[in-house]
Amino acid sequence: MEVSADDEKTGSGGHAGGPDREAATGSREQDAPATKGERDRGAKIADQTSATTPEADTDGQPDEGGGSSPSADPQAESPATATATALQERTEREAEWEELARRYRADEATIDFSTQLGAVATQDEAELLTINMGPHHPATHGVLRLLTTLEGEVIRDVKPIIGYLHTGIEKTAEDKAYWKVIPVVERMDYLAYYFNAMAYCGAVEDLLGVEVPKRAQYLRVIHLELNRIMSHLVWLGTTMLDLGAISILWYAFRERETVLDLFEYSSGQRMHTRYFQIGGVVEDIPAGWATKLQRFLDEMPTRLDQYEAMLSKNEIILQRLKNVGVLDARRLQEWGVSGPLLRAAGVPWDLRKATPYSSYDDFDFKVPVGTIGDNYDRYAVRVAEMRESVKIIQQALDGLPEGPTITEDRKVALPPRHELATSMEALIHHFKLVTEGMRVPEGEAYFPIEGPRGELGCFVRSNGSSKPARVHMRDPSFVNLQAFGDMARGEYIADMIATLACLDPLLGGIDR
């Protein structure tokens, strides 16, 4: 594994990923209907990184990232026309899809399947063993179901079946005021709640055009990176548990506990903190939090050294991880895989570098990449990412600017408590916000961020009311899971489990 020393400007990662990504987008048209939103976005980012400069921000809505967030779109038309066109196209497309689905169902109903099942595989069928793993299985990391066909101990085929944790969160969000959606979307990917909130808040902020104060951006970065560390720690523990190394789980959870304590200290909750607010963060960090955080930052690298001493030099771990579950960058991109999985295959594609949001371009960090994209690279990339996250948090903590932690826009953020006693206007704003919520101008926004598992994007469509017309999450777990069959086929069953663990799927995020 090697670490690519990217410069911290928008960049080299984006350029490296961009053209490949565009190419991948083209081929993905063939077989991945589920990633439509993500596709459009990929094309846009490619445009942006290769053609336009981040400063060419002409739409008059300064946004939080200093003009370099994906909403910086120089070719924006007037909102009304664009929305109308988009809606019309959407209707046409939906009709087309419905027709297709109807034809498919009709076809399906007419087929006599009993005649079809004979000759799928050339090898003797009697020697194949079909095992149904899950939805309740210790190694499927949630209620994932794997329909696995074995030949001896070798995987001939595996079909992931999802849907057992469907919670209808996206639909629920349509019935909530904008600021009430935050705790709902936080519960999708339950190990990346800050990221979920960030993606959603970012999208709504784009629609509203509010500017997030610098201090809030830094606090967001601190919490996001803490969350990334926490998520990777859970990943490390459970993955190694799947490999049979039981103790590392407890060590990883010990550090996770520290992080959760920090979360609790800053927001009152250990999980699903609802700390991020549209326009900033709910409140400033309490006194003494920075000291605690500093203690954690001092401790974490030594803990990571300990993990690596226990794992990276362990011959059995190396034997189990190296050259297992290999999938090259090209194929990964075709499947739409992003995040550590893609970086492990050598593509330095990190949205924090490519399209910096929330002041990520202020910090100096590297994007760890692997070489061949096996499980070992995935492991090493994630451990290295934890180190980089520590570095980012350190920089954010040192350079934490003074100032408000939430936007001053009273139409978006609640007025401070003391104003309620003196200002009638503040009272009205407060009343309006609490009872009805903010009204968001019509339009659509897609806000992608680099989650612990890959590109986590939130698409929000507003029809001008106080509730979102549509909220959709492009969850990295869901997209990454597509590549699982390709990774696992031909592996041993034990390696399939390790590969699944290294994929780091989060069923809450997959099923939503």
Add this chain to the structure above:
Amino acid sequence: MDEILFFVAGIAAIVAAAGTVFLRNPFYAVLSLVVHLLSLSMLFLLLYAQFVAVVQVMVYVGAVMVLYVFVNAYVGGGSEPEGGGGPSLRMFSYAIAITLIVTIGIAVLGTGLQAIDGSGPDDIPASFGSPGEIGKLLLTKFLLPFEAASFLLLVAAIGAVVLARRRRGVLPGEERMVAALDLLAPTGTGSMREGVGAINPTPGGFSARITPSTGAGTLPASDDRTGDDSEGGSR
């Protein structure tokens, strides 16, 4: 005590041997053979042949028969034996069996009648049946048979390996035929019918390339791919 053990072991050996022959399910037949071998080792023990008794358990019960059970468990299922040939073959097998019984009967009865008045060896040396004694015999008196037998076993083992090597495991890039169903819809798109195996339960479909010819497998050509006004334009 000895007598009780002898009869217990003897009866168990005979019953288990009969079971091996008469049980139709091969798995049970093999298990019956295991019981038979265990009984035999008990009889060996009663004959002061402790070493042979234990080795019997170790080698036959512990290694050879485990493989039998293993193979039966893997391949088993067909409990009905294959059809038993023609009448001439059956007559032939009867003849062979009767000959065998007569021969063995003569041998057993002969020695048994001879020994009926004897009392067995009076003075058994303490080292009788010990590993040391057996080793000495194998390397002196029975050296040639011993070596010949081990050579034969070696040849058999190599032969088995050569025969077994012909069949290999899964090869990457193996040719697969694709069911017609795969062409109609991309499998793995997660319908519940597929999940429970009502459709396409057999392997291979997941990786099949979807050919656009049938129409159903392709996506509608979305022409707004290059434009950026479809979703984010209003910002």
Add this chain to the structure above:
Amino acid sequence: MTSVLAGPLSAINYAEPWYVQIIKALLIFAIGFSLVPLVLLYERKLLGRFQGRPGPNRVGIYGSMQPLADIGKLLFKEQFKPRGAIGWLFIAAPLISMVAALATFPLIPFSGAPQEILGTKVGLYGLDSDIGLLIFFAFSAIGSYGILLGGWSSTSKYSFLGAMRGAAQLISYEAAQGLALLGVVMTTGSLSLSEIVDKQDHMGLWFLVPQIVGAFIFFVATLAEINRTPFDLLEADSELVGGFMTEYGGGRFALYYVAEYVHLVVAGAMFSTLFLGGWNIPFWNGAPGFLDPFVVLAKTLVIVSIIIWIRATLPRLRYDQLMSFGWKILLPLATLNALVTAIVLVAL
């Protein structure tokens, strides 16, 4: 009724009066069983400490009643079996495992010369045969039937895979385990366990030193034989749920569970007998005889601790890695060790 076993069985060094033998049999059974909860608790406590947590500490003082609570809970659970399971085999399989595990326990000698207890000379072992080692292997071979039949009769695919793995693993590692001991046996010139200890006594040197390679191979192969990490593929919970015992619950599961811990104790005791000088205390020749059993138990505890330590540290191997390690590394190494030992012995 002077000697119940006056016949051929007396040749297996049965020299004691019949009532002593019966008392001994009961005692060994009782000790073997009561060691299990202790080891169970010890493992959980130790694992807890390795993982930075206290381990069980709610039931009884210092969590001492935890294993009893565990086993009690299991025993009072419903005895279910899957539909389609082969009934009598399903019931018999854990019994086979249990019997095979317990049957090896009497082979371990706990003292040298017979101790004088209430005026009777009693050897502190269940069975001191001149083929003791072979009996040990014979019973561990029978033990594999418990796993094989249990997995097969459950008619579950997970159990089936676990059982198949188990059978293959046990057969493979038994070969290495046996060959590793050839050096010890050749040096001693006997298969009797007490004579092996006596030999170490006379040499003034534990076999661990001259037979370090053999000791290593034996230890590793034993780990595989008793299904401990990193060779716990039989019940690899991450892929096979519970391996061969997936479908077992209640008392039958408890039987497997207890058998596993009896195996653990026997493995520790066997290793200390073969390589750590049994009851021999280094640099103290005139140790009183009553200390002997405690010395053996202490050494057993050390080995058990190491095994638990390994469990806390190492991940598990993959099936093919396990097989190739057994056949391509351990077995040739063991053969080489036996060869070198033979050459050295002849040369000396």
